[in-house]
Amino acid sequence: AQKITQTQPGMFVQEKEAVTLDCTYDTSDQSYGLFWYKQPSSGEMIFLIYQGSYDEQNATEGRYSLNFQKARKSANLVISASQLGDSAMYFCAMREVNSGSARQLTFGSGTQLTVLP
Amino acid sequence: EPEVTQTPSHQVTQMGQEVILRCVPISNHLYFYWYRQILGQKVEFLVSFYNNEISEKSEIFDDRFSVERPDGSNFTLKIRSTKLEDSAMYFCAIGPATYEQYFGPGTRLTVT
Numbered sequence: 094a095q096k097i098t099q100t101q102p103g104m105f106v107q108e109k110e111a112v113t114l115d116c117t118y119d120t121s122d123q124s125y126g127l128f129w130y131k132q133p134s135s136g137e138m139i140f141l142i143y144q145g146s147y148d149e150q151n152a153t154e155g156r157y158s159l160n161f162q163k164a165r166k167s168a169n170l171v172i173s174a175s176q177l178g179d180s181a182m183y184f185c186a187m188r189e190v191n192s193g194s195a196r197q198l199t200f201g202s203g204t205q206l207t208v209l210p
Numbered sequence: 211e212p213e214v215t216q217t218p219s220h221q222v223t224q225m226g227q228e229v230i231l232r233c234v235p236i237s238n239h240l241y242f243y244w245y246r247q248i249l250g251q252k253v254e255f256l257v258s259f260y261n262n263e264i265s266e267k268s269e270i271f272d273d274r275f276s277v278e279r280p281d282g283s284n285f286t287l288k289i290r291s292t293k294l295e296d297s298a299m300y301f302c303a304i305g306p307a308t309y310e311q312y313f314g315p316g317t318r319l320t321v322t
Contacts, residue, residue, distance in 0.1 A: 128311070136299060138253070138313035184253060188311075197243055197266060198303075198311060200253040 096120065097185050097201035104206050106175045113160070114170040114204045116185030122146075124190040127168040128198060129159065132182040141183075144168055175208045182206075214314035216302050222320045227292055231317045233285040233302030241305035242285045244277065245313075246270070246298040253301065259285065292321045 098117045106112035118127065129141040144152045144159045152159040160169040172179055182205050186198040215234045223229050233242070242259040258265040259277055267275075276288045289296055302314040 130313070136318070137315045138301060138303075140310060140312055143310065186253075196241060196305060196311075197255040197258050198245075198253075199255065202252045 095201075096199045097187055099185055099201035099204050101204045102202070104204055105209055106172075106206065107209050108177060109174055111171060111173045112175055112206065114172070114183050114185075114206065116168045116170065116201060118166050118168060118185075118187050120166075120187065120189050122189045126188040126190065127159070127161070128186040128188070129157070129168075129170045130184045130186060131179075132184060132203070134181070138184075142170070172206075177208050177210060180206060180208045214302055214304055214312060216300075216314040216317050218317060219315065220318045220320070222322065223292055225292055225294060225321055228288065228290045229292060229319060231287045231289075231300050231302075231319070233287075233304075233314055234283065235285070235304045241265075241311075242277075242279070243303040243305065243311065244287050245301045245303060247301065247316075248298045256287075256300075289319075292319075294321050297321045 096119050100115055125146045127144045131139040131141055142152050142154045142157045142159050144161045151161050156173045158171045160171055182203045184203045185201040188196050188198050217232045221229055244256040245253050246256055247253045255268050257267040257271045257277055262279055274290045279285050297320050299316045299318050301316045303311045305311045
């Protein structure tokens with residue numbers, strides 16, 4: 094079974110509008126972390142935002158916020174006031190914090206976001 | 211944000227040859243990881259390295275792969291007897307004792 098599911102292979106948004114990128118996850122662990130990374134066409138992986146499973150408030154970093162719904166096992170990324178430079182592939186990832194775990198990340202298949210002028 | 215550099219940025223090799231990919235974290239970190247991304251696909255975990263030894267490895271990390279930290283700073287991934295299907299972007303990532311993982315810019319490996 095997929096541990097991280099991103100159901101939107103591609104999304105379009107108008108410049109200055111907000112957009113939500115979906116991510117659902119599957120884990121039986123009580124302690125885990127959820128991450129979003131941005132991958133522009135140049136290929137690098139840019140860390141955007143992190144949410145811990147025990148964090149009571151949704152994480153925010155500038156124009157990025159994470160809509161964390163633990164009961165639904167979803168961790169959607171919200172980008173406010175989209176900019177042309179936001180056009181990129183976005184990956185959701187999870188780290189399951191087990192005893193002895195080395196904390197590697199499991200990634201979803203990604204969502205290609207295109208911001209339209 | 212910690213910085214990580216990777217060399218080379220692009221490596222072309224013939225099938226059957228050995229390649230060494232290098233990762234240089236700017237500052238000391240506890241955890242090191244290698245991931246790979248086949249073109250157009252998701253990022254996949256290869257191996258994690260903690261306290262100078264392998265912590266975990268995936269099924270992708272077969273006996274052709276090895277990692278080491280030869281001089282206490284560089285972190286290398288060696289692939290012996292390369293195959294066409296090894297062609298991918300290889301990312302090094304570093305992690306402090308908390309939660310972040312910061313990725314290097316990647317090395318694009320092309321096996322011909």
